[in-house]
Amino acid sequence: MVMPTTDALSIQNLSVNFGNKTALRDISLDIHKGELLGIIGPTTSGKTTFLTVLNRMIDTLPDAKVRGRIRMGDLNLLATQQVQSVRRRVGMIFALPVALPLTIRGNVEYGPRRSGVRDPGILDVLVEDSLKAAGLWEEVETRLDSPALKLSGGQQQRLCIARALALKPEVLLLDEPCSGLDPLSTARVEDTLIALRGDVTIVLVTNNPYQASRVADRTAFFLGGELVELNDTKALFTLPKDERTQAYIEGKFG
Amino acid sequence: MNPSVKRSPPRGKGPRVTLRATYRKPWSERLLEGGVHLAAWLCILFVVLILFFLARESGGLVFKDVFQVVGRYWRPISEPPQFGVLPLLAGSLLVTLTATAIAVPLGVGAAIYIGEFAPPQVREILKVSVEFLAAIPSVVIGFLGMIVLAPLVKSLFNLPTGLTALSASLMLAWMAMPTIVSLTEDALRSVPDTLRHGAYALGATRWQTIRRVLLPAAKPGILAATMLGVGRVIGETMAVLMISGNAARIPHSVLEPIRTLTATIAAEMGETVQGSDHYQALFSLGLVLFGITLVVNTIADRLVHRGETS
Numbered sequence: 001m002v003m004p005t006t007d008a009l010s011i012q013n014l015s016v017n018f019g020n021k022t023a024l025r026d027i028s029l030d031i032h033k034g035e036l037l038g039i040i041g042p043t044t045s046g047k048t049t050f051l052t053v054l055n056r057m058i059d060t061l062p063d064a065k066v067r068g069r070i071r072m073g074d075l076n077l078l079a080t081q082q083v084q085s086v087r088r089r090v091g092m093i094f095a096l097p098v099a100l101p102l103t104i105r106g107n108v109e110y111g112p113r114r115s116g117v118r119d120p121g122i123l124d125v126l127v128e129d130s131l132k133a134a135g136l137w138e139e140v141e142t143r144l145d146s147p148a149l150k151l152s153g154g155q156q157q158r159l160c161i162a163r164a165l166a167l168k169p170e171v172l173l174l175d176e177p178c179s180g181l182d183p184l185s186t187a188r189v190e191d192t193l194i195a196l197r198g199d200v201t202i203v204l205v206t207n208n209p210y211q212a213s214r215v216a217d218r219t220a221f222f223l224g225g226e227l228v229e230l231n232d233t234k235a236l237f238t239l240p241k242d243e244r245t246q247a248y249i250e251g252k253f254g
Numbered sequence: 255m256n257p258s259v260k261r262s263p264p265r266g267k268g269p270r271v272t273l274r275a276t277y278r279k280p281w282s283e284r285l286l287e288g289g290v291h292l293a294a295w296l297c298i299l300f301v302v303l304i305l306f307f308l309a310r311e312s313g314g315l316v317f318k319d320v321f322q323v324v325g326r327y328w329r330p331i332s333e334p335p336q337f338g339v340l341p342l343l344a345g346s347l348l349v350t351l352t353a354t355a356i357a358v359p360l361g362v363g364a365a366i367y368i369g370e371f372a373p374p375q376v377r378e379i380l381k382v383s384v385e386f387l388a389a390i391p392s393v394v395i396g397f398l399g400m401i402v403l404a405p406l407v408k409s410l411f412n413l414p415t416g417l418t419a420l421s422a423s424l425m426l427a428w429m430a431m432p433t434i435v436s437l438t439e440d441a442l443r444s445v446p447d448t449l450r451h452g453a454y455a456l457g458a459t460r461w462q463t464i465r466r467v468l469l470p471a472a473k474p475g476i477l478a479a480t481m482l483g484v485g486r487v488i489g490e491t492m493a494v495l496m497i498s499g500n501a502a503r504i505p506h507s508v509l510e511p512i513r514t515l516t517a518t519i520a521a522e523m524g525e526t527v528q529g530s531d532h533y534q535a536l537f538s539l540g541l542v543l544f545g546i547t548l549v550v551n552t553i554a555d556r557l558v559h560r561g562e563t564s
Contacts, residue, residue, distance in 0.1 A: 055455065057451065057454060057455055060450075060451065060454060084457045084458070084459055085457065086457075087454065087455055087456065087457040088456070088457035091455065091456070092455040094448065094451065094452065094455070096448060098448045098449055098451070098452035100449060100452060100453065100466075100467050101449070101467070101470050101471045102466075102470070110453070110456055110458070110466065111456035111457055111458075114456065114457060114458045114459070114462045114466070115457060160452070163456060164455075164456065167456065167457060
């Protein structure tokens with residue numbers, strides 16, 4: 001792998017409170033362009049909150065208070081008013097696949113259409129490319145116009161990835177994308193992520209440390225809203241510097 | 255500890271019987287089951303009885319020449335009487351369609367505001383107000399129509415009378431609104447948040463999310479709300495009797511007085527001799543109304559279920 005030279009996202013002193021409850025405390029880290037960053041940690045470690053900040057989905061939670069700075073290229077991500085544009089550049093996949101109540105094609109076209117792409121030719125190409133990139137094309141090629149809700153859970157999750165990819169995002173955030181999937185579907189989603197790595201910056205939050213060890217270039221360990229350790233995946237899993245990291249990946253808590 | 259394991263008799267002891275044979279429903283279970291059974295069948299029985307009495311009292315006049323569904327004149331006391339249903343049917347349809355055309359956009363719009371945009375306190379105030387609106391008796395709304403709306407319509411359009419199809423439609427729309435608002439809001443609320451977030455995460459704005467995701471997802475509920483609103487409008491009697499102008503003529507615009515099927519029955523029932531042709535004609539109108547309601551409900555049911563399966 002070519003070592004990335006620039007950062008897709010640069011996060012400085014990020015803190016998030018819900019009311020008087022602290023969800024994230026003073027997080028600083030850089031996410032390299034094209035890398036697959038794994039984030040592991042037990043529940044309530046703040047990893048999902050971290051993701052929702054990165055594409056401003058946190059704005060939909062009424063009592064969240066965010067402090068700190070996030071830079072994406074020249075953009076001050078936390079200050080901008082162009083929330084929709086941030087969400088187009090930073091796509092997000094949720095734990096449970098959420099196929100919109102549309103056709104398969106409609107799901108993939110949804111994002112581009114909302115951002116003003118109308119040309120049917122361009123849309124067709126986008127649909128095919130995105131579904132291929134998400135590893136779903138062969139399975140749905142012949143039934144693009146059937147309801148997306150008829151797909152299996154694993155297929156719906158890959159459809160969600162395709163849908164996000166159709167917007168040509170710079171960063172893709174995945175929040176425990178395989179938590180509701182069987183091992184076979186999980187493997188397919190992981191294959192998809194590995195294939196995408198390099199073209200798209202991927203942040204993968206997972207409850208399963210082994211998933212991070214399988215696919216991530218670097219892995220970060222979150223605990224209680226703090227970033228405990230961030231290192232190359234191999235180094236983090238073989239020689240963790242912090243004993244809490246060691247305890248977690250050995251399954252002693254969490 | 256698994257309770258079913260604990261309860262099963264020890265192997266080899268006691269008679270071997272299947273669970274099904276030994277299990278008897280307790281009397282309370284059977285009583286309740288019988289009760290809800292009865293309730294369900296009573297509903298059907300009432301519908302059948304209503305149909306039966308309507309048919310009996312109409313005395314088969316529907317099938318006689320004097321009663322014409324497509325007849326242009328409703329002149330029950332002229333000699334010979336004419337019972338042409340068309341003017342009343344046209345009146346009912348005109349008022350229903352106009353009222354629906356007014357109530358549905360307003361109602362759905364209000365529901366979207368209440369469900370998606372309003373801050374919590376405003377939402378509560380609005381919901382309570384809408385429910386209160388539903389509780390106003392139709393006679394009172396009729397009063398309001400006569401005293402406030404009719405003169406307004408009269409002067410606004412420079413008409414000889416303000417008691418027109420338009421006035422009736424506006425009042426009926428007002429009466430159908432609470433049903434439409436509450437049910438549409440319920441339907442929108444039942445759309446899971448995951449769908450909203452999914453659309454937001456794709457960079458959709460709030461309005462785009464509502465239009466392309468929430469409304470389609472809530473479509474069956476919105477259709478049901480609309481049809482129930484339509485049902486309220488078709489069946490409404492008192493308010494239209496008071497403000498529609500009571501002219502049994504085929505209307506050419508919404509600015510003319512009209513008369514509906516329901517208003518006709520209510521207004522003329524007291525003046526008829528039991529068993530007379532006029533009396534039977536009014537019951538025949540009841541049958542026509544029954545038929546319309548049946549058709550509307552069937553269509554609504556189909557629409558709602560089609561929305562569910564697709």
